[in-house]
Amino acid sequence: MFCPKCHLLLYPKDGKMVCRKCGYETERTEGHVVVEEHREKEISVLSGEEEALPKTNVTCPKCGNNEAYWILRQTRSADEPETRIYTCTKCGHRWREY
């Protein structure tokens, strides 16, 4: 966080971020930091998943390779069937089967 007036680093004070030079105050933005950490965790979980994914013989629509990882993804609506998502082992292209 930087002061918009003098572009100096803001310091935490009484739960706010304060500029020591001009006294500018703003709310702390810890919420953003939490969101970003959460996103990083999701990515690491996903990449860990892919190593253990089962493979199947299916033709990649992009490169024609006939082997792909697959995963079942439950849709949010209970009325809809599960979607099978394929990831090509060769080019990494992803597509889904309805």
Ligand SMILES: [Zn+2]
């Ligand atoms: Zn300032």
Ligand SMILES: [Zn+2]
């Ligand atoms: Zn492919």
